[in-house]
Amino acid sequence: MNGASVHTSAPRIAIIGAGPGGLLCARVLQRHGITATVYDRDAGPDARDQGGTLDLHADDGQIALREAGLLDEFHRLSRPEGQEMRQLDPAGTVLFHHLPEPDERFKPEIDRGLLRRLLLDSLRPGTVRWGHTLRCVDGPTGGPRQLRLAHGTTVECDLVIGADGAWSTVRRALSPARPRYTGVSFLEAWFHDVTTRHPEIADLVGQGSAAAADGERGLFAQRNGGDHVRVYVIQRAPADWIAAEGLTPQDTDGIRALLLDRYRDWSPRMRRLFADNDGPYVDRPIHALPVPHAWEHDPSATLLGDAAHLMPPLGVGVNLALLDACELALALARHDTVEQAVRAYEATMLPRSTETARALDGAAEHLLSAELPDFAQAEHA
Template identity: 50%
Template sequence: MNSVRDPRIAIVGAGLGGLTCARVLQQHGRAVTVFEREASAAARPQGGTLDLHADTGQAALRAAGLLDRFHALARPEGDEWRVLDFATAAPLAQQGPSASDTRPEIDRGQLRGLLLDSITGGTVRWDRAVSGVTPLADGTCRLLFADGTAEDFDLVIGADGAWSRVRPALSHAVPGYTGVTFIETGFDHCDTRHPDLARLVGNGSMLVKGAGMSLVAQRNSNGHIRAYIALRAPQDWHVAAGIDLGDERAVRRHLLMMFDGWDESLRYILRNGDNGFVNRSLFVLPASHTWEHVPGVTLLGDAAHLMPPVGLGANLAMLDGADLARALVAESRTDDAVRAYESVMLPRSIEAATASAQGLDHLVPAIAP
């Protein structure tokens, strides 16, 4: 009696999209292995807060059977925005949290932890860096590791982010600089140590816009505020300014000079961060990024559609993961499943990437609003 074995599936990258895909596959009894280059789940901070949208991120969590656990951790009050005037810090616009919890906030690290806890122990192989993939003539794919070893799979899913090692098997596209850099800082125990800033930011996010520069501050869990100084500038702006990014005082002096004329309550963000400064140049793939189908390999999340961080990327990565997993369960042939997934994901991501580019222009306008 002949039996049909389940496909051998590898996911490269233990981020939100890859873990969502793994969780949904395992819910349906499918075997999957996740390869992650980092040594452990605690290898590095996971970033700031995310608003999960009802029709994307939350829909993915519903498919993964994790929506109730998400709501137990989420902060619906975090779905609050206020826009302030740069010269006076007076409110220009404000939006309270939605009564329907359509976009509650959650720290990225908490969300990743929720997904990691939901999958079978040993699913993620930590400290297993991938160097590339080679599609094979029989429709399978060879996964190449940085240590020189290799393993073959029926499907390799590239969920390995902006600088994906899987993407070159499908596309020659490489991320390009947007012209915008975020400089990140943070404030601990903000309600007691930074109460005036805490009042300015409120329960959610604060935005202040000038000409080619903005300040964004977001409340995270545990009394932490994460702030971003957003600049339209060359990627090597610090070189032209003669600043060593490791010299916190020099960076601070330069930013204070750039934000001269802004209200002192806003310049507090530049003067008093607890966590120094981290320079983050923003890169994107072309909004129209697509590829010709190749058997044995596909992409999801930033590996497929890297876009500006204006609220869509993580949500789409999770929806990608859930959609791909459900297609793999529904279709009898792996290649048919991947084709079905790509036929939905690629047009969706082109639309979202276009909207995200417009969102970045709104977030950091070239001229004063």
């Protein structure tokens, strides 16, 4: 059967990736009586660290959660105090400090793991198939599509949705685009039990986040739930800067010594943000898709979130992914055919993501700027 004529009440829908976007898409579809199966390469929901905390915005991410019937539960789990923001200089002097009002709910924080659990618990049992790595997408444009999985099985579907992140396998069926290195690299450091074990870090970061930069290098520290703090060491550097120094990511002492030298002009208080960390560092070079990124319409395949529009990590990624997922699910519920639904979804998503990506193109460099961010300047005006 040709995918263009499949009625949306009974299409075989496969979602690749059990991140926030993929799970929310499945949730909204289920609320409208449409079945979808989510395939993820992880062995289970707790197979790996889910990363740090996310701020979900009232004008996109929270809209999607409301449509999913999960907004009240999100607010119960979120940390509105995480909206606190401090801008520091390399000496540790506070240049700007935003304290949220008690009822401020524009962009409360939630840990990635908690958000994933909220979404997973909202789905019917068996919706997510763990341990299923997608190798490639075969089949003609218009469908049906064959999903070739790593363990040798093939799944046929009328629509495959790529919610599989920066290095999306589904994207290859639609676009030759590949993420490019931005020239800016993050190195993640963790701090546990900060109130008792790292009180200086807890005091410096507060309940939200603290950032500092000198034009060439920066630090961004963020409070997570469970009395944890994650710090991102931000540098303009080659993607392989660790190997270029003769080190490996596991050489914690060697990397720490290198950072202490690179940040030697920063105060000892600020250098604690990467020198007193618990455990190894995590190397995170920042990539982005070319701008604009679009593809020829295909009624049997589409993308959402980072698979569609990978951008620098400046607070928009997960919010756009959730909004994409919500709008795609609603389009499938409201249109007569999959082809109509995908076309309607992409007609909105692609211009929106292109506009945002253009605004953020090269913006990873802003993370190194010693100038106050726009929101701080506006508040001082």
